[in-house]
Amino acid sequence: MRKALFLSLAFAMPSLLPLSGPALAADPSIPVLVPITGFLAVEGKSQRNGAVLALTQAPGGLKVRHDVSDTGTSPEVAVNAFERAIDDRNTVAVVAPMLGTQMLALLPVALQAKMPMLTMSGTAAITQQGNPYVFRFFPDDHVTKTAQVRFAVEERKIAKPALIYQTTAYGQSGREEILKLLKARNITPVYQDALDVSQKDMTAVLAKAQAAGADSLLVHLHGGPTALLLKAASTMGLKLPIIAGSGLSQPSTLALLEPAELATSCAETGSSPISAETPEMQKFVADYRKAFDQDPDAFALGQYDGTMMALQALAGGANTPDKMTKALASTTYKGLAMTYKSNGKGDMAHSAVVICFDGKSRVPTIAKHYDVN
Amino acid sequence: MLALQLLFNAIALGAAYALVALGFVLILNATSAVNFAQGDLVMVGGFGALAFGSLLGLPGIVLLVPLLVVMIGIGFLLAFVAYFPVRKRPPDTVFITTIAAGIIMSNGANAIFGPEPRATPSLVSSGDWQIGGLVVSYQSAAVIIVAAALIVGLHLLFTRTQIGRRLRATAQDRDVAASIGIPVNLMVAATFAVGAALAGAAGLLLSRNFFVSPTDGANYMLKAYIAVTLGGWGSIPGAVIGALIIAAFEVAFPALPALIPALAPYAEAFTQVWSTVVLYVLILLILWQRPQGLFGEAVRARP
Numbered sequence A: 001m002r003k004a005l006f007l008s009l010a011f012a013m014p015s016l017l018p019l020s021g022p023a024l025a026a027d028p029s030i031p032v033l034v035p036i037t038g039f040l041a042v043e044g045k046s047q048r049n050g051a052v053l054a055l056t057q058a059p060g061g062l063k064v065r066h067d068v069s070d071t072g073t074s075p076e077v078a079v080n081a082f083e084r085a086i087d088d089r090n091t092v093a094v095v096a097p098m099l100g101t102q103m104l105a106l107l108p109v110a111l112q113a114k115m116p117m118l119t120m121s122g123t124a125a126i127t128q129q130g131n132p133y134v135f136r137f138f139p140d141d142h143v144t145k146t147a148q149v150r151f152a153v154e155e156r157k158i159a160k161p162a163l164i165y166q167t168t169a170y171g172q173s174g175r176e177e178i179l180k181l182l183k184a185r186n187i188t189p190v191y192q193d194a195l196d197v198s199q200k201d202m203t204a205v206l207a208k209a210q211a212a213g214a215d216s217l218l219v220h221l222h223g224g225p226t227a228l229l230l231k232a233a234s235t236m237g238l239k240l241p242i243i244a245g246s247g248l249s250q251p252s253t254l255a256l257l258e259p260a261e262l263a264t265s266c267a268e269t270g271s272s273p274i275s276a277e278t279p280e281m282q283k284f285v286a287d288y289r290k291a292f293d294q295d296p297d298a299f300a301l302g303q304y305d306g307t308m309m310a311l312q313a314l315a316g317g318a319n320t321p322d323k324m325t326k327a328l329a330s331t332t333y334k335g336l337a338m339t340y341k342s343n344g345k346g347d348m349a350h351s352a353v354v355i356c357f358d359g360k361s362r363v364p365t366i367a368k369h370y371d372v373n
Numbered sequence B: 001m002l003a004l005q006l007l008f009n010a011i012a013l014g015a016a017y018a019l020v021a022l023g024f025v026l027i028l029n030a031t032s033a034v035n036f037a038q039g040d041l042v043m044v045g046g047f048g049a050l051a052f053g054s055l056l057g058l059p060g061i062v063l064l065v066p067l068l069v070v071m072i073g074i075g076f077l078l079a080f081v082a083y084f085p086v087r088k089r090p091p092d093t094v095f096i097t098t099i100a101a102g103i104i105m106s107n108g109a110n111a112i113f114g115p116e117p118r119a120t121p122s123l124v125s126s127g128d129w130q131i132g133g134l135v136v137s138y139q140s141a142a143v144i145i146v147a148a149a150l151i152v153g154l155h156l157l158f159t160r161t162q163i164g165r166r167l168r169a170t171a172q173d174r175d176v177a178a179s180i181g182i183p184v185n186l187m188v189a190a191t192f193a194v195g196a197a198l199a200g201a202a203g204l205l206l207s208r209n210f211f212v213s214p215t216d217g218a219n220y221m222l223k224a225y226i227a228v229t230l231g232g233w234g235s236i237p238g239a240v241i242g243a244l245i246i247a248a249f250e251v252a253f254p255a256l257p258a259l260i261p262a263l264a265p266y267a268e269a270f271t272q273v274w275s276t277v278v279l280y281v282l283i284l285l286i287l288w289q290r291p292q293g294l295f296g297e298a299v300r301a302r303p
Helices: A002-019 A041-056 A075-086 A100-113 A141-155 A169-183 A203-211 A223-235 A279-292 A298-315 A321-330 B002-031 B038-056 B060-086 B091-113 B138-160 B162-172 B174-179 B184-210 B217-231 B236-251 B253-259 B261-270 B272-289
Strands: A032-034 A068-070 A117-119 A134-136 A161-166 A191-195 A216-220 A242-244 A265-269 A351-356 A365-371 B128-131 B134-137
Touching (some): A032 A075, A100 A117, A100 A134, A100 A169, A141 A216, A141 A351, A161 A169, A169 A191, A191 A203, A191 B272, A203 A223, A203 B002, A203 B253, A216 A223, A223 A242, A298 A321, B002 B038, B002 B162, B002 B184, B002 B236, B002 B253, B038 B091, B038 B184, B038 B217, B060 B091, B060 B138, B128 B138, B134 B138, B138 B184, B174 B184, B217 B236, B217 B272, B236 B272, B253 B261, B261 B272
Parallel strands (some): A117 A134, A161 A191, A161 A216, A242 A265
Antiparallel strands (some): A265 A351, B128 B134
């Protein structure tokens, strides 16, 4: 970890140096505003844990206050929490909620307050509005779906996929990207269906995919529904390859499934910390387990990296929101999951991985890395 | 064989939904108020089974007994917290207090168990019977048997026991029941207890195959509400039939193109989304024709 921090600092310092100079704020603060209740609580909790772990491991002996606020599921609550957070003159950046509707509501407030936001929200629109204060550390749908589709087509040689997605904004957005990427490869799904999050029995949707002659399932569902689908496929004895969305990469989803039920499955994700490819990643996983008594997922790692990038900038002298914004916009940072650099719109993450399961363990192996421009 | 599989799955799901709807309608009849915490009681039952399973390491069928005891206690508590203090206020007040109770349960479960979906212990054991192409999982078979046993037990309680007759009398006319010496308040509290126990049992039955998470309550509440509206507001058999209809739509309607080849070209009209639309259109049609629901009794004001 120390080596990783040293390397990160060495990598980042050249661009941070011009910012150093003014004394650090005596009591810098990076509030953590995340949805830890409501339908996005699983992911929000991971986001909180990743941010808090980074803030407790701040480099250079930095002490950074980090009050955690639950933003629930409504935009108003998020805006209120944000306004309270920026009321503190020592706030240099805010860890902002991953819920897209909340981020959309926060954008104008952050613009007015000139306050940088570090988020994991996958909603494409948040970085398409020319707002210079948003920094997204999770690969957006274009990156993750490119990994999913490329893996399916290039590695699994699929030609007649069935596409099963969620009716939510998350599901619709992923579906559009998948269809666009398939079309570019002259592939049309033989069957498509959208599932409500309350859908319990998956037999019908699988039977229809089978009847349509699908040679594979491209899945873009939340974690729980993904587990239900895989369980149903296993019960039906369906042997089609399943290439799922990042819902399957979450340890909480994997805990719902027996290893045998995962046998034909792969999934895209921003990163797979539990696969622990490097010693630095192994240390992160150990620290996370010690702190939170659970396994980290890609959201936790992404937010950890994003927050650590902000802390590195703070250590380098970016002790005001303005300096922090400039540092995040111009710095390249080598995190644990990937190298982060803004594309000019605030998209910092441009890599994804595809993980696969062997049917004997819930711990996946990373089958392929993808860097997407 | 697919048709049989879907029928089996629909009955297993509908049986558990029926318990939720039954608890809902019992409280509705006893209080003339909607218990909006009914869905969250299902969620509490799921997490209760999870907690008992972790502590005792026993199969779900054994956990059902202590779970029912705890849920009866929670039902009494709910009555004393969310109903009795406001029972003389307009019915809307009970809506609000039970909604508040549900939110407390949901956030309490989040704080204690975390937001992740969890699976509870299986009722008997994991595994299944393969009969031709039909897969009959032990869990689903046990769900049907346990739910049926609970429904029959409830029927016997209401028709063959003194307390059951008192409960029915209270539900039919509280003033008359009180005038003949029935402790009406105790009966109302007991109805909350029975309703909570049924919801808890449903939570245990559903949470193995379909998991449980703190935010599940709203979905179960909606299904119970629709089942009771469809079956007949206040009708106990109607609640069961309504629940089975909802489960049938959820499971079987989207599969029609796979069952009937002639419908295959129109598969886009049988997605999960459209099956929900068709279900609610059907409910509207039924309610236009029979505002009292399928099994409800028509009520008219005396001229």
